[in-house]
Amino acid sequence: MFFNSIDFAIFLPIVFVLYWILQRYPLKFQNFLIVIASYVFYGWWDYRFLALIVFSTLIDYSIGLRLQKTKKLNDRKLLLWTSILINIGFLGFFKYYNFFVDNFVTAFSFFGSEIQSNTLNIILPVGISFYTFQTLSYTIDVYREKLEPTKDVIAFAAFVSFFPQLVAGPIERATNLLPQFYIKRQFNYSNAVDGLRQILWGLFKKIVIADNCAQFSNLIFDNYTDYSSSTLMLGAVFFAFQIYGDFSGYSDIAIGTSRLFGFDLKQNFAFPYFSRDIAEFWRRWHISLSTWFRDYVYIPLGGSRGSKWHQIRNVFIIFLVSGFWHGANWTFIVWGGLNALYFLPLLIFKRNRVNTNIVAEESKLPSFKEFCGMLITFFLTVIAWIFFRSNSISDAIDYIYKLFDITIFSLPEIRPTFLFLLLFIFILIEWVGRRNLFALEKIWLKYPRPVRLFIYYLIVVTIFLYGGKEQEFIYFQF
Amino acid sequence: MKEFIKTTGLFLSVCIITVLGVFYLADNRTDEYYVKLTTPKQSSLIVGSSRAAQGIQPQYINLQLSNEKIYNYAFSRVHTPYGKAYLNSIKRKLNKQSKDGVFILEVNPWVISSQTKNPEDSLNFKDNNSFAEVVKCVNCNPNFEYLIYCYDKSYRHILLDKIKTKNIKTNVDVNGWCEVEFLKNKTDSFDKIHSQTIKRYSQILNKYSGVSETRISYLERTIKYLQQYGTTYLVRLPVSTEMLEIENQLISDFDVRMENLSNKLNTEYINFMMNNEKYNYIDSHHLDKKSGEQISKYIAEHIKNN
Numbered sequence: 001m002f003f004n005s006i007d008f009a010i011f012l013p014i015v016f017v018l019y020w021i022l023q024r025y026p027l028k029f030q031n032f033l034i035v036i037a038s039y040v041f042y043g044w045w046d047y048r049f050l051a052l053i054v055f056s057t058l059i060d061y062s063i064g065l066r067l068q069k070t071k072k073l074n075d076r077k078l079l080l081w082t083s084i085l086i087n088i089g090f091l092g093f094f095k096y097y098n099f100f101v102d103n104f105v106t107a108f109s110f111f112g113s114e115i116q117s118n119t120l121n122i123i124l125p126v127g128i129s130f131y132t133f134q135t136l137s138y139t140i141d142v143y144r145e146k147l148e149p150t151k152d153v154i155a156f157a158a159f160v161s162f163f164p165q166l167v168a169g170p171i172e173r174a175t176n177l178l179p180q181f182y183i184k185r186q187f188n189y190s191n192a193v194d195g196l197r198q199i200l201w202g203l204f205k206k207i208v209i210a211d212n213c214a215q216f217s218n219l220i221f222d223n224y225t226d227y228s229s230s231t232l233m234l235g236a237v238f239f240a241f242q243i244y245g246d247f248s249g250y251s252d253i254a255i256g257t258s259r260l261f262g263f264d265l266k267q268n269f270a271f272p273y274f275s276r277d278i279a280e281f282w283r284r285w286h287i288s289l290s291t292w293f294r295d296y297v298y299i300p301l302g303g304s305r306g307s308k309w310h311q312i313r314n315v316f317i318i319f320l321v322s323g324f325w326h327g328a329n330w331t332f333i334v335w336g337g338l339n340a341l342y343f344l345p346l347l348i349f350k351r352n353r354v355n356t357n358i359v360a361e362e363s364k365l366p367s368f369k370e371f372c373g374m375l376i377t378f379f380l381t382v383i384a385w386i387f388f389r390s391n392s393i394s395d396a397i398d399y400i401y402k403l404f405d406i407t408i409f410s411l412p413e414i415r416p417t418f419l420f421l422l423l424f425i426f427i428l429i430e431w432v433g434r435r436n437l438f439a440l441e442k443i444w445l446k447y448p449r450p451v452r453l454f455i456y457y458l459i460v461v462t463i464f465l466y467g468g469k470e471q472e473f474i475y476f477q478f
Numbered sequence: 479m480k481e482f483i484k485t486t487g488l489f490l491s492v493c494i495i496t497v498l499g500v501f502y503l504a505d506n507r508t509d510e511y512y513v514k515l516t517t518p519k520q521s522s523l524i525v526g527s528s529r530a531a532q533g534i535q536p537q538y539i540n541l542q543l544s545n546e547k548i549y550n551y552a553f554s555r556v557h558t559p560y561g562k563a564y565l566n567s568i569k570r571k572l573n574k575q576s577k578d579g580v581f582i583l584e585v586n587p588w589v590i591s592s593q594t595k596n597p598e599d600s601l602n603f604k605d606n607n608s609f610a611e612v613v614k615c616v617n618c619n620p621n622f623e624y625l626i627y628c629y630d631k632s633y634r635h636i637l638l639d640k641i642k643t644k645n646i647k648t649n650v651d652v653n654g655w656c657e658v659e660f661l662k663n664k665t666d667s668f669d670k671i672h673s674q675t676i677k678r679y680s681q682i683l684n685k686y687s688g689v690s691e692t693r694i695s696y697l698e699r700t701i702k703y704l705q706q707y708g709t710t711y712l713v714r715l716p717v718s719t720e721m722l723e724i725e726n727q728l729i730s731d732f733d734v735r736m737e738n739l740s741n742k743l744n745t746e747y748i749n750f751m752m753n754n755e756k757y758n759y760i761d762s763h764h765l766d767k768k769s770g771e772q773i774s775k776y777i778a779e780h781i782k783n784n
Contacts, residue, residue, distance in 0.1 A: 006626060020479060187479050196486065212632075453489060460493045464500070465634040 001044040003253045004207055011041065016260055020187055027184050031158045034181075034261070038161035042127070045167075049125040052090060057153075057160045059086055060135045064142045064149035064156075076143060083139040087132045094124050099328030127167030129325060133292055135160055138174035140296055147175050155181035164257040168250045170268040170288035177265070185262030194441065195259030200456060201440040202252030203463055209426050210245030211468025212419050213238040220414065221389055224399050228407035231414055232399060236382045239389045241423060244273065247286070252438055271434045273381075274359050276373030278342040279352035281381060289325070293318050308348065315347055316340045326388070331396060335387040342380050358435055422466060501620045504636045506650040509629065511553055511609060513650045516619035521546035521576035522708065524654070525568055525700070526584025528554040529715045533765040534582060536653040538774040542782040546576055550654030552584060553610070559589040560697040561603055563611035568700060570616045572707060579708030580781060583701060584715055585736055587729040588686070590693040597690035646760075657767070658760060668760075675762040676720045689729045694739070701743050709784075712740050712747040713777065716754035717763040748780060 001008050015037045022029045043050050063083045070076050141147040150156045159178045220227055220235025248269035255265045268288050275281035282290055301314045323336020346352040359374065360366040366374065383400065390396035433439030444452050506513040522543065524534050530552035540547045551571055558564040594602045605611065609628035613621065647659045704710050714736065725732065733749060740747035750773060757769035765773065
């Protein structure tokens with residue numbers, strides 16, 4: 001079920017009303033409803049893969065309980081690795097099997113040996129990368145004794161399958177989300193209204209910004225050999241906004257929906273395109289994934305401790321793994337590697353934690369230096385996105401090569417005026433709201449309620465009239 | 479909680495009213511297909527691809543029909559090749575009370591071919607997801623099913639006046655005929671449009687896996703079904719010689735197949751391809767208005783004499 005579908009528009013109010021009716025009954029009824037609703041939500045796409053979620057839930061629940069009883073370090077390690085191998089095993093099979101087989105065959109043929117390829121026609125279960133990481137965080141935290149294992153299997157199943165963030169995150173930590181299933185949720189009017197506001201902004205980002213940008217970026221990327229440099233640059237910029245609108249829009253809808261049910265999820269995007277350097281960008285982009293890798297991979301590897309070479313190695317590992325997490329294609333790995341290269345000078349010169357505050361926190365406009373920093377960072381990310389979007393590395397290199405010729409100074413062949421205007425309004429609202437958790441959180445609160453409602457109505461009308469052709473959420477494929 | 483539901487409900491009601499208001503404005507200028515799915519059920523139909531949609535003009539045929547008027551229910555090669563989806567849509571559109579209808583089935587190699595790897599892989603035919611399959615009510619006005627699930631533009635286009643692309647303006651007539659007008663000051667030369675179309679179709683040809691016996695069997699079933707309600711005619715509209723060459727690469731024995739089918743089902747096959755150079759085309763395979771008129775009159779005369 002997509003958040004931007006009629007099905008979800010019917011599903012959500014039904015679950016919402018049932019959920020709050022159950023408030024008068026014991027907590028487990030509400031949790032049970034969440035589990036059922038989440039399975040319906042997921043099964044809407046393909047019910048066969050529900051078995052994977054149920055299996056993963058039962059495995060990690062049982063391992064959690066066993067970890068509590070087991071005191072011997074070796075036995076505990078064995079349990080932890082069992083969980084990791086099972087979860088990563090599923091992920092590896094469904095997502096990376098064909099990639100490894102293909103590359104294995106290519107590598108052998110390079111050395112002159114032809115071997116028979118046995119790739120399979122595998123369907124990638126939606127959201128597997130997200131819920132796998134979520135359940136892993138539980139087992140690892142229980143192993144590290146940061147978290148008490150749960151004895152409530154329904155609460156745990158609700159935590160693993162919680163429908164707002166099941167298929168595309170944010171990847172919640174067990175330490176944050178699981179305890180919320182133990183406490184009775186009370187309906188809170190302002191929280192719910194905040195949730196609706198965040199859903200509205202998420203829908204605007206997805207339907208108006210991402211879907212419209214997608215139309216043009218797809219056209220340009222699919223026919224890049226036919227266009228001038230300036231058009232190719234525009235195509236890459238459109239893709240940058242497409243992926244931001246798509247993914248952060250999804251996160252906003254997920255967080256907003258969770259709020260309607262009394263849950264508090266972590267912020268996943270913090271206005272990343274206003275970052276002044278790449279390090280800041282990665283503190284603001286897909287925060288739940290970056291912090292997951294930081295806590296469960298980067299820090300165990302030694303993090304920023306040790307020699308410079310160790311630090312550089314760790315940075316590369318983290319970015320390459322992060323790239324590979326996105327998909328079984330070399331383009332994602334190169335995208336990760338390129339970002340590591342961008343990060344490197346900041347690490348070497350110890351400039352990676354310079355910009356930790358919000359840009360222009362005390363003023364309306366950025367300083368010239370901040371503006372230049374934002375512009376350069378945005379340009380670097382746009383170039384990296386070309387690898388992310390292209391079908392192959394050679395396509396991406398060709399695209400970038402074609403970016404830099406004399407036609408960069410010509411007018412782009414494609415000039416959708418309405419989209420430029422929408423993007424301008426979008427950036428403006430995001431800039432004004434950059435100090436908040438999401439752009440719409442507080443910016444119009446000073447106005448009387450009827451005025452606010454009218455502004456929200458205008459946003460709804462804009463979504464309806466200016467929505468682009470429906471596109472699947474990009475991150476569903478990860 | 480009550481306050482929340484009340485305010486949200488009120489707000490959503492206003493939004494839904496706005497949406498409905500826009501949907502009620504949808505009309506024959508919304509896109510090339512919408513209005514055809516809003517008109518009443520019909521006793522006589524023209525079916526086929528976009529060549530028929532804009533090439534066969536019902537007003538000239540209707541001059542020769544005594545009772546029922548013919549309606550142009552042809553769409554496009556992509557949305558309505560012969561198959562299960564289009565047959566079901568035709569069944570829905572047909573007024574089954576009349577038994578003396580006239581049915582013109584436009585045929586060409588594209589509408590009996592397939593883009594799936596295996597041409598008989600009917601589960602993966604693209605038209606399975608087109609409006610022909612999705613829209614169950616083909617005479618509802620406004621047609622919410624179409625607008626919600628199948629309309630592939632932004633809804634602001636419903637409010638904008640005309641279906642206008644860079645070079646052409648389209649208008650769907652009350653009888654289903656799709657009139658295409660070139661905006662003269664913006665129009666590229668015919669030669670340029672012609673060469674672009676030929677180039678595009680040469681590429682499209684590579685996406686097709688060839689003739690589909692499944693589609694031919696559906697064409698056969700469509701003819702048999704319509705014969706229960708009147709007389710059927712198979713028509714091949716003309717295209718330019720270059721386009722014909724591409725089509726011959728797709729199905730070299732197309733005419734033989736159609737003649738066999740017409741003999742088998744006792745229906746007439748009118749093939750305009752013999753005189754294809756007599757007609758003018760706007761893009762190498764869609765007839766211009768004047769040639770469409772000539773052909774429509776010829777078909778009308780033919781129906782009258784039979």
